[in-house]
Amino acid sequence: MPTDILLFIVFGFLLIVGLFSGFFEKVTGIKIHTHSAFNRPSNAYLNQKEREDYERIMKELSKIDPEIVSQARKNVESSIYANTIQNVLLEAQKLKRIKEQGTYEERIKRSFKLVVNKIQTDKISNQDLERLEKLFKLKEAGVISEAEYNKEKDKIIK
Known part of the structure; x- marks a missing residue:
């Protein structure tokens, strides 16, 4: 009985370590991203298309007023939508349009x-x-x- 508990703990620990080390991803093919949406993700997790999309979005965000981008990030963080850089861009574009044209x-x-x-x-x-x-x-x-x-x-x- 104590051996079963000990084995359970050891395998649980190995599973957790495997999740964060990338071993789990290599074995199963399931991607687990542990980075924040606003920190530049490491290139190990990004394929070429994702990298190009990320750079395009960052370029678009750099064209928008920093105050609007900051407000968009706050809105996305407090919303029910996924906290992704794409949603920040969409929210920033919406806020920019509202600022320019009104509601x-x-x-x-x-x-x-x-x-x-x-x-x-x-x-x-x-x-x-x-x-x-x-x-x-x-x-x-x-x-x-x-x-x-x-x-x-x-x-x-x-």
Whole structure:
């Protein structure tokens, strides 16, 4: 009985050592990465394609404002998504777009204001203006086509 426990401990220790030494990976072919997503991984674990992808992503991140990249890393670390450099790049690109163009709601409001400014608003009631705004949101979301939107808009305006 004590021999079984001792063997269990020894084999468990060897398994753990094998996992971290790379022996397990060589024997089974299953990759186990123990590096952080933000530290440059050792080339022993990366094949040529992965290395090229990593360098491309790092080059893309270097073009983005460091404050945005830092915020993107924080967002990815606190999210449910995998903490990978690819997700950091996607989050950084999203934050950069929001900083440059505003949120989706802000862009919709700006676009709607442009549409309303083209129409003489003094001839339209508030209720019709609300209907126009709903139509515009449906068109922007892709629920209705441009032709349907224009047809309904013309009905409301007249």
